[in-house]
Amino acid sequence: MSNQYELFSMVxxxxxxxxxxxxxxPAAIGAFNVNFYNQARGILEGLRRADAPGIIQASRGANQFQGGPDKIQVMILQAMEDSGHSLPVALHLDHGNEEQAPICVDEGFSSVMIDASVLDLEGNIALSRKICDYAHPKGVSVEGEIGKLAGVEEDVIHETTTYGDPFLVPYFFNESGADALAVAYGTSHGPNKGSQGGLENLAVWVIEKSYKGMVAYGQNENHFLVSHGSSTVPKEIVDEINKYGGNVRGAAGIPMHKIQEAVKVGIRKINIDTDLRLGITATFRKYFSDNPGVEDTSTNVLKPIKYELDSKLEAIDPRDYLKVIDASLLRTDPKGTALEEVMGLVQERIAAHVEKLVHDFGCAGLAGKVDRVSLSEQAKSYI
Ligand SMILES: [Zn+2]
Structure with missing residues (x-):
């Protein structure tokens, strides 16, 4: 691995x-979930256009989809190399658990989340501390979570939000050693944020109080607040999915001005997953509609994908219809293959959306402001 394409801690x-x-x-860094190569290329391209640092994150599901965190790590470095991406990027495990977080540290991720929010506070702190003790000597940053977000994340489902207690935030940072903390404040996972009460229950004051406590304890330059479940779910993308044969109902996101309010009072990392899934799905559906019969040109790749889309009208997760083909096809540049054209469209779609989001988050132009400390230098800061 050459130095030019090293990954950085989130710190x-x-x-x-x-x-x-x-x-x-006020600014927050965009953290974008990735499942396949062109998605990574699109994210990197959007960041490059906005001159923004960024975080690429893979969930446990994404690691499983691609056959392991080692595959994702290699894929990201390859995407950076292929695009000559020299702006600072972190590769982060989203919603990690006790088993996966250390594996991702070993496999070259530069950041991991340990989501122990189902445990009681002391159990949560103890497990988060354990992961920090494993990750920090390698300079790898750690994100924890308190409170519970409504919605589905991996195998965890919560019907309603349980807010994180802002008065516990400085204590949590101090005791666990975590670098970043997702504090549930009413956003929710998935494409139906309105129906889960996400909007009516949005409590930006939870973030404001959390941040003020961090400032009071002098934690705010080394510890950061994270917003999960923050996709804006643009109506025009949902409409496009439905126009081209999909059936996505009741979709609603967090309005950008609400996200910006949270950034103003202390959010520094914003997770975006659903928006990219929707953009990818709209692009695939439109591609098949614009190019009737194209699936017959590649019966082992395009045809099964189209079949899945035709039979899963509610699908928004690209893994739902891409898992029918060999995952290795989705891990490298598809140049010269049946996927080249549609993946080019996917990549551009994502790049445009990421560019717009990072401008709205206030982090455009910040790439040069990041102190490029290597992971080994970062490790020394914890001693
Ligand atoms: Zn999340």
Whole structure:
């Protein structure tokens, strides 16, 4: 691995956003979920256009989909190399558990989340501390979570939100050693944020109080607040999916001005997954509609994908219809293959959306503000 394509801890990246905020320009870094190569390329391209640092994250499901975190890590570095991406990027495990987080540390992720929010506070702190003790000596950053978000994340389902207690935030950072913390404040996972009460229950004051406590304890330049379940779910993308044969109902996201309110009072990392899934699905559906019969040109790749789309009208997760083909096809540049054209469209779609989001998050132009500390240098900061 050449130095040019090294991955960074989230800490220096999120600190650049915090310093921007302290200088009067509130900012948060976009953290985008990835499942396949062109999705990664699209994210990187959007970041490049906005001159923004960024976080690429893979869930346990994404790791499983691609055959392991080692495969994802190689895929991301390959995407960076193929696009000559020199802006700072972290590769983060989203919603990790006790088993997966250490594996991802070993496999070259530069950041991991340990979601122990189902445990009681002391259990949560103890497990988060255990992961920090494993990750920090390698310079790998750790994100924890308190409270519970409504919606489905991996194998965990919560019907309603349980807010994180802002008064526990400085204590949690201190006791667990975590670098970042997702504090549930009423956002929710998935494409139906309105129906889960996400909007009516949005409590930005939870973030404001959490952040003020961190400032009071002098934690805010090394510890950061994270917003999960923050996709905006653009109506025009949902409409496009439905126009081209899909059936996605009741979709609603978090309005951008609400996200910006949260950034203003202390959010420094914003997770975006659903928006990209929707964009990918709209692109596939439109592609098959615009190119009737194209699936017959590649009966072992395009045809099974189209079949899945035709039979899963509610699908928004690209893994639902891409898992029918060999995952290795989705891990490298599809140039010269049946996927080249549609994946080119997917990549551009994602790039445009990511570029717009990072401008809205206030982190465009911050790439040069990130202190490029290597993981081994970062490791020393914990001693
Ligand atoms: Zn989440």
């Amino acid at each position: 220096p990246i999120l600190r650049a956003a915090e310093q921007s905020a302290l200088g009067g320009k």
